[in-house]
Structure formats: C-alpha cells, structure tokens
Amino acid sequence: MKADLLIHGGTVIDPSTGISGAFDVAVSGGKITGVFKPGTAVVEAGQTLDASGSYVSPGFIDIHTHIYEGVPAMGVAPDRVGIDQGVTTVVDAGSSGAANFDDFVRRSIEPSKSRVYAWLNISAPGLVEGRSELADLTKLDPKEVLAVIERNRDAIIGIKARMSGSVVKTSGIRPLQIAKDTAREAGLPVMVHIGNAPPQLGDVLDLLEAGDVVTHAFHGKAGGILSPDGGLIPQAVRALERGVLFDVGHGSSSFSFDTMKKAKELGIDPYSISTDLYLENLERGPVYSLALTMTKLLAMGYSLEQVVAWSTVAPAKAIQRENEIGTLREGAEADITVFRLVQEPVSLTDSEGTTVRYDQQLLPQYTLRAGAIHHVQHK
Ligand SMILES: [Zn+2]
Structure with missing residues (x-):
C-alpha cells in the first residue's frame, strides 16, 4: 500500500478502538489509513516518522x-x-x-x-x-x-x-x-x-x-x-x-x-x-x-x-466529534500525538498549593494535525 506518512516503531494507545501495543500508523490525505502490526503490510511511504521509544495516540x-x-x-x-x-x-x-x-x-x-x-x-x-x-x-x-x-x-x-x-x-x-x-x-x-x-x-x-x-x-x-x-x-x-x-x-x-x-x-x-x-x-x-x-x-x-x-x-x-477526532480509526482525521514518558523526578502542584513528587513526566514530541507534523519544543 502507498501512504503519505508512516509512523513506525512506537507503542500505540488508542482507547477508542482498544488497540494498544506495537503498531505502525499510516496516514494519507490528512486521514488515518491504517493501524497494523509492524511487518504485516508493505507500505511505500512518502515520509516516515520514527516513534521508537515513544507512544502514539489520537491527538x-x-x-x-x-x-x-x-x-x-x-x-x-x-x-x-x-x-x-x-x-x-x-x-x-x-x-x-x-x-x-x-x-x-x-x-x-x-x-x-x-x-x-x-x-x-x-x-x-x-x-x-x-x-x-x-x-x-x-x-x-x-x-x-x-x-x-x-x-x-x-x-x-x-x-x-x-x-x-x-x-x-x-x-x-x-x-x-x-x-x-x-x-x-x-x-x-x-x-x-x-x-x-x-x-x-x-x-x-x-x-x-x-x-x-x-x-x-x-x-x-x-x-x-x-x-x-x-x-x-x-x-x-x-x-x-x-x-x-x-x-x-x-x-x-x-x-x-x-x-x-x-x-x-x-x-x-x-x-x-x-x-x-x-x-x-x-x-x-x-x-x-x-x-x-x-x-x-x-x-x-x-x-x-x-x-x-x-x-x-x-x-x-x-463535544460530539467522536467520528472525526479522538480516534485512530481508519478514515478519521490524522490528528495524532506522539509523546514520551520521561523517567525523571518532577514536582506537581495543584490549585491549592499542594505539591506531590512523581518519578515520570508525560512529554509530547510531535503533534500531527491532519497529517502535518509539528515538532514540540520544550523550554
Ligand atoms: Zn475557564
């Protein structure tokens, strides 16, 4: 199959379909065109995004x-x-x-x-x-x-x-x-x-x-x-x-x-x-x-x-948009977030000023909006 973009090597989490684990995601024309086990489909992709070590979820x-x-x-x-x-x-x-x-x-x-x-x-x-x-x-x-x-x-x-x-x-x-x-x-x-x-x-x-x-x-x-x-x-x-x-x-x-x-x-x-x-x-x-x-x-x-x-x-x-977004289902908008769970100590403060310590942090790496890749910069 042909695709504009193949996101490969990542761990997919898509609660809308229950898909979770090592999967590749294909995108064409700004839409999701497939989510499949690595190696089970030959994809000729115009562009690839290496998501090794990262999670891939609906945007x-x-x-x-x-x-x-x-x-x-x-x-x-x-x-x-x-x-x-x-x-x-x-x-x-x-x-x-x-x-x-x-x-x-x-x-x-x-x-x-x-x-x-x-x-x-x-x-x-x-x-x-x-x-x-x-x-x-x-x-x-x-x-x-x-x-x-x-x-x-x-x-x-x-x-x-x-x-x-x-x-x-x-x-x-x-x-x-x-x-x-x-x-x-x-x-x-x-x-x-x-x-x-x-x-x-x-x-x-x-x-x-x-x-x-x-x-x-x-x-x-x-x-x-x-x-x-x-x-x-x-x-x-x-x-x-x-x-x-x-x-x-x-x-x-x-x-x-x-x-x-x-x-x-x-x-x-x-x-x-x-x-x-x-x-x-x-x-x-x-x-x-x-x-x-x-x-x-x-x-x-x-x-x-x-x-x-x-x-x-x-x-x-x-917001009654579940057929278009919030999912990696085939045909949905290719709105996707690629993120990491970075293992490092972090202090988390609520609105009451209470602080808790935690040992990992969710950090987005890429935002894909209708298939267009946007690199997330961290200060
Ligand atoms: Zn408000």
Whole structure:
C-alpha cells in the first residue's frame, strides 16, 4: 500500500478502538489509513516518522481553554496551548458570546493550525467586559445566541455558563435555566463552571442532563461534590447516574489533589481532563499544559490508558466529534500525538498549593494535525 506518512516503531494507545501495543500508523490525505502490526503490510511511504521509544495516540483534546487572544487580556493564541503543546484540538470555554463570536472566528479559528471549537458564552460579551457576565440578565438573549449558533454550527459545540457567586451575583440559578433552554433548542450540551456559592452546587447539578459537562468538578473549595461526611452529595450521585460528565478544568483555583483522591476512593473518575489554560496559569502555573495535567492524574494512580482516554476519545464525545477526532480509526482525521514518558523526578502542584513528587513526566514530541507534523519544543 502507498501512504503519505508512516509512523513506525512506537507503542500505540488508542482507547477508542482498544488497540494498544506495537503498531505502525499510516496516514494519507490528512486521514488515518491504517493501524497494523509492524511487518504485516508493505507500505511505500512518502515520509516516515520514527516513534521508537515513544507512544502514539489520537491527538489530545482540551475542552476548556481561553484562546480568544488578547480579548480579554487573559486569552492566549490557540496554537500556544494547542499544537505547540501536543494538543491537536482546543476548545474555548466561553471567552466570547453572541456579541463578539464573529471576531473570535477571525482572530482565533481562522489563523490557527490547531483545530479550534468553542462553547459560546450564554452572555453576549462573553468574558470581554469583566468576570461578572451573568449578573445582568439583559445580556442573555437566547434568540441572538441561537442565531449565532445556526451560523456557526461547525465551530460552536455547546453553551457555557459560569455558575459561581462572583459571576452571577444576585441572578441565582436563572442564567443556567436560560442556558439550558437555549442549548436544548439548539440540540447542544452546556458546559457549567462550578465554584463558590451562590448558587448551591446541588441546584446547578439538578438542572443538568446527559452529556452536559461540569468543569472544575474536582475543585477544593467549600460546597463542592463531596459532602461533609465524605461521600458525594446526593445531587452529584444523581447527575452522574443521568450521564452528566465531570471534567477536570484545572485552572488557577479549581483542581485539588485532595478532592480528586477522595473522589477516586469513592470510585468517581474524571470523564475528561481539561486545563482551563489562560495567560496567567500558562506562564506562571500551576497549570502550564495539558500534558502536565495528565501527568498529575498519572501521579494519582490512574493508568496511562485511562489518562489517554480522558484526553482523547472522552473529550471527543463530550463535544460530539467522536467520528472525526479522538480516534485512530481508519478514515478519521490524522490528528495524532506522539509523546514520551520521561523517567525523571518532577514536582506537581495543584490549585491549592499542594505539591506531590512523581518519578515520570508525560512529554509530547510531535503533534500531527491532519497529517502535518509539528515538532514540540520544550523550554
Ligand atoms: Zn475557564
């Protein structure tokens, strides 16, 4: 067979197909054309990539980032947290709303090599006019939101509502009701940011349906998913039973080793790993990258297969793109991450300032976006 590119010598991990072990991957025309045992197919490849000593997985997907560069000031260029860091798909989580989504498309989607999607903020200005975007309910215009979604079905994968005290002020649960009604009409999920009350987390969770995403699910603030007696709050139990998805959304103040450890002991795993990367926590930590966030989950005792699944097939499903990305299935986009597990001591710090030591680090080497190879530089 002929191929544009053959990635050979690596260890493939593709949780979407269950393929794991020594396999070669063939790519043509920007699509995956085959995954096979070395030596079982003669491939005439235009280009080869030696992945010896490395892992080859579907391209990493980060469903919570802020990549509306410079607007607001927290936003970073998509490729900085995308292909420059081994991540093939980055999803902006509500930086823009109906009033400025066209500008987001021009500024962040069109010039980027990374694949970019967006959760549209239910509030018209998104995060551009400050961080209390749900305090004034006149900024929430479902008709306008639906019109912008209709014009941008290829880019908008859901609606974002940030449900914490400093964002909603006295609006209570109302912004989420509006976001849910609008999302239901559009046939899309919502991503809800959780944090400090009000509103109460239980009231937020009770409004969510199968496929809706709770980001910052494992934060260490008061009023989270754990009850004082150490179990899950009953609304969280019911939300998980309904199929609500708990996403990491690390951020500057929203991931706690302690909460994650207690959840793990209760058998509650993350559905997906995301970063909430923006300028501050990209440059000064504690987040830095999706790869480092994945390393933190490895350090908590999860397996490499689990951590890769939560960064590939799971987030692809959460944004309803699992037929195109998050998989090495034949015919899928050739979005691929080649990475190493480097054996070296590393200090890992969560949002609470707790540091754990670990003996290895996940480091991306190559990001392949639709088959184009991008070499990841480490500082
Ligand atoms: Zn965020």
